[in-house]
Every structure is written in structure tokens, then in C-alpha cells.
Amino acid sequence: MMNRIERIERYLQGKLEEGDLWEFKKALEVDAEFAEEVKLYKELLSMQQQAAKETLLDTMQHIHQENKPSGIQRFMHTYRYAAVAAAFALLFGIGMLLTTVFSGTTNQQLYSAYFQPEQSILNVRSTGISMEHTVMQGLQYYELNDYQAALEMFEMAPTNLMGKLYSGIALMELSEFNSAVAKFNYIIQHNDNLFVDQAEWYLSLCYLKQDKTEDARLRLAKIAEDRGIYKVKAQKLLNEMKNK
Amino acid sequence: MGEKRNKYSTEEFIEGVKTSNRKILNYIYKRNFESVRVFVEQRHGSRDEAWDVFQEGMIRIYDLFTQETKRQMIRNKHTSFHTFFIAICKHVWLNKLRDRGNDSVGIYSDMDQFGPDEYELLEISKESLMFRLLHKHLNTLRPDCQKLIKMTIQGHPSTIIMHALGFISEQAVYNKKQKCIKRLFEKIKNDQDYKDYLKK
Numbered sequence: 001m002m003n004r005i006e007r008i009e010r011y012l013q014g015k016l017e018e019g020d021l022w023e024f025k026k027a028l029e030v031d032a033e034f035a036e037e038v039k040l041y042k043e044l045l046s047m048q049q050q051a052a053k054e055t056l057l058d059t060m061q062h063i064h065q066e067n068k069p070s071g072i073q074r075f076m077h078t079y080r081y082a083a084v085a086a087a088f089a090l091l092f093g094i095g096m097l098l099t100t101v102f103s104g105t106t107n108q109q110l111y112s113a114y115f116q117p118e119q120s121i122l123n124v125r126s127t128g129i130s131m132e133h134t135v136m137q138g139l140q141y142y143e144l145n146d147y148q149a150a151l152e153m154f155e156m157a158p159t160n161l162m163g164k165l166y167s168g169i170a171l172m173e174l175s176e177f178n179s180a181v182a183k184f185n186y187i188i189q190h191n192d193n194l195f196v197d198q199a200e201w202y203l204s205l206c207y208l209k210q211d212k213t214e215d216a217r218l219r220l221a222k223i224a225e226d227r228g229i230y231k232v233k234a235q236k237l238l239n240e241m242k243n244k
Numbered sequence: 245m246g247e248k249r250n251k252y253s254t255e256e257f258i259e260g261v262k263t264s265n266r267k268i269l270n271y272i273y274k275r276n277f278e279s280v281r282v283f284v285e286q287r288h289g290s291r292d293e294a295w296d297v298f299q300e301g302m303i304r305i306y307d308l309f310t311q312e313t314k315r316q317m318i319r320n321k322h323t324s325f326h327t328f329f330i331a332i333c334k335h336v337w338l339n340k341l342r343d344r345g346n347d348s349v350g351i352y353s354d355m356d357q358f359g360p361d362e363y364e365l366l367e368i369s370k371e372s373l374m375f376r377l378l379h380k381h382l383n384t385l386r387p388d389c390q391k392l393i394k395m396t397i398q399g400h401p402s403t404i405i406m407h408a409l410g411f412i413s414e415q416a417v418y419n420k421k422q423k424c425i426k427r428l429f430e431k432i433k434n435d436q437d438y439k440d441y442l443k444k
Contacts, residue, residue: 005422005429036442040429043374048397050375055264056306057299057379063266063273064295137384152387 004034008041065132065157107216110240111209114233117169135163142166147173161187165195168202177206197228204234217241254318257325258309261302272302275326280333288346289337296376296437297340301333303372343440370441377438381431389424396421 010016011024027034047054138153147170154163154170168183184206187199200223207216220241223234251271252260260268277298284294308314318328382393388409395405402414411417432438 003422003426005425032442037429040374040378040432041425043371044378044393044425044428045397047375047378048399052262052264053303053306053375054379056261056269056302057376059264059266059269060273060299060302061383063270064277064298067273067277133384149386156387 004037005041008038011038012041012045068132107208107211107213107241110237111205114208114237115172115205117173132157132160132163135160138163139166142170145173147171161190161195165198168199172202172206172209177210181206197223197226197230200228201230201234204237208237213241252325254325258315261306261309272325272329273298276329276333279330280337283330283334284337287337287341293337293340296380297333297336299380300336300372300376301329303376304332304336305329307372340437340440343443344436373437373441377432377435378428381428381435384431385424385428388420389427392417392421392424393428 007016007020007024011021016024028038029035134153134156138150138157141147141150141153150170151167151174154160154167157163164183164187168180168187171177171180171183181203184199184203187195188203190196200219204216204219204223207213207219217238220234220238223230224238252268257268257272259265261272277294280298280301281291281294284297285291289297308318323331382390385393391409392405395408400408402417405411406414406417409417411420
């Protein structure tokens, strides 16, 4: 049996048989929602004739994105308390886990113990957030653990640092550590943003997973010296690495 | 239109909008978006809604600029491009509020500032709304769906789409297209502006 979209398409192409055509026209009269779908489909097809208008909206969209306050600025303003609280909760939980579980472990075991995917920003927000739409979409896929789709969306906002961070973590989930390292290095080299702490931490974990122990150690030592939110975790992980 | 304080003339605005000239569009955005945002946010709206309103205003301007009679009507008006554009955006937002049954913010007194002869120019057509919604939600679909629907709209045959997007058969293209269009329509049906439009 044909679905609704298929029926509409065949109708517009003049391919409906007599019986189906009668049913179709009857549905148009009695089913307002169906009639609206037919209109939508016609509008969709007419977009071809309105390519100039589409170009206009695309150009405006780019201009709008360029002139938006950055996601980081809005994030700092609106969510910093929620983010810090979430980070501390995470820190505490992992700290408890580590003090009870480990002694004499491998890099892979340490990685498994410490790698905790970042909670999506969508989960710590209390009100609507305004960010690049594709990044928002990416975060939604990320939340659903659809990392490949999330990556595709983040790629559509190539300069968005929040997108870069979550791309990196998604790539870790997909075991693509070289690509993840590139994402985190981008954030760290950019430097002037909210995500450097997280990027350094996850970069250390990538090195750990890749058995680049010395690189991981150097990066963790730097985090342990700083005053960032991963300071305690980095110190604990360094101790664990010494006990191997 | 009086353009003394504008960087560009009316003719340049007309050509700029018709040809999507980035310099002109950038100027229009910088000169007007904040005013639209403030207007909308002061009347129960959000920044995102202000952006939707701004885009609908641009579509309206485009439609007017591409019709000779309307173009002439605009040339004959004694307001600047920006005043006229802002009036369109205000009209869009006030209509949306009215459609949502929100009459607690002095909508009707705001509406009074427009004379009856101006409504013809200010009125946003249903087609403009549909176009904006299709454009907006098409761009939020997964990239594979976006490409597939755009190629379909452009009239590419299934065989070309199959090879371009790596499908194994024309039937697979067809099945995927059905799913993508269904998803697109679901998104539009969940859009508040579409729901408001259906109430009319």
C-alpha cells in the first residue's frame, strides 16, 4: 500500500490509477491535514523556481551566523554555574571510583576508568540556548549516541569551538583517536575560549589510549599545575600512572 | 524613498536584494536586525523568533522588488528603505502575536500606525511563510537527506542521485526520499508558525 508521500508524488506526476485517484481526491476534501501536505509538497517542488530566493536566505543566514554573539559568550553568561556544578559532581564521582578501584593498571584500563563522555550541554541547561543550529542538532544526535550523525552536523559549523569539543569526544567514542587529537589541538591552539580545560583533559586521555604515555604524562602534569577543573583528576591519574 | 542617511540608494537596495549582493545584505542586516530583535523581544518574543521575522521580511522585500508595479509603489513612498523594512517586520510579528491570541501587549494600538493603503505592501503571503519554513527545516535535516531532497527539487533523475549519493539502487533512493520528505514535513508540522497558519 502506498504511503501518503508516495500518493502525493504519484498524484502530482499524474500517475494515479482511476480508483486511487478517486480516493485521493476524496481524501483531499475530507482530510485537511492531508490537503496541507499536498500543498507543502507542491511548495517544496516549486523551490526549484525560487532558487534566487533561496540564495538570498542562505546569504542572510551566513551573515546572521557571522554576527551572532559566540556560543561561548552565551554559555559563560548563562550556564557557567550549572556547568561548574556538573563538573564537580563528575569529578567527585570519578574520584570516589578511583580511590577504591585501582592499583597497578595498564594505560587501557586507566583510559576506561577516566574516560567519561562529557554530558551534553543540552542536559545542563535550564532554559533555551541560542547557538548555531547545526551545533544544536549535533548535540541532539550526540545525546542519542548517534556520533556519526553528530559529527556530520558539527562539520557544518567548522569554526564553532563547542562543536569542535563534542566532535572530539564523539570521535573518541568511535575510537578515531588521531582525528580526536586534531580537534582538541585546534581548541587548545585557539586558547581564548572556555573549552581549553576539557580539550586538554581529553587530549591526555587520547594519548593514554594510544599508549603515548610520555605525551599523556606531560599534558597531565600541565593540567595538574593549573587551576582548572581537571586539576585533581589529573593529579590522581598521574599517581595511577606512576603505580603501574 | 528618502535615502539621505543611507549608504546606498533605493535602486542599489533593489538590485542588491534581487541579486543577493553580500555587501548590501550585510548592510541591511547590521542596520536593522537589532531593531527587529528589540521590537520582538519587548513583545513576548525571542531572538530566534526575531530572526524568523527578519527572514520573512526579507522574503517580502524580495517579492516586492521583483514585481514592477510594487517596486514603483515603493519608489514613490517617502520613507527610507529601513523604515519600510522595519514596518514589514513589525507587521509580521504583530500578526503572529494576533494569530496566537496574544492581545495583552498593545498589539492593536501598534497596528494602528499602518494606514490601510500600506497593508498591501506589508502583508506577507502564505507562500512566503511556507518558503521560509521549508528552507529553515530543510537545512536542519541530516546532511544526506538535505542533499537528496535538494537534488530532487533540482530535478535530477534517480539514477544520477543514486550514483552521486552512493545508493545501491533507484528503489533505495526512492525509499530514502520518502523518509526524508516525511521527516521534513514532521518538522514543519511541529513548527509553531505552521500551527498558527493552520488555525487561520
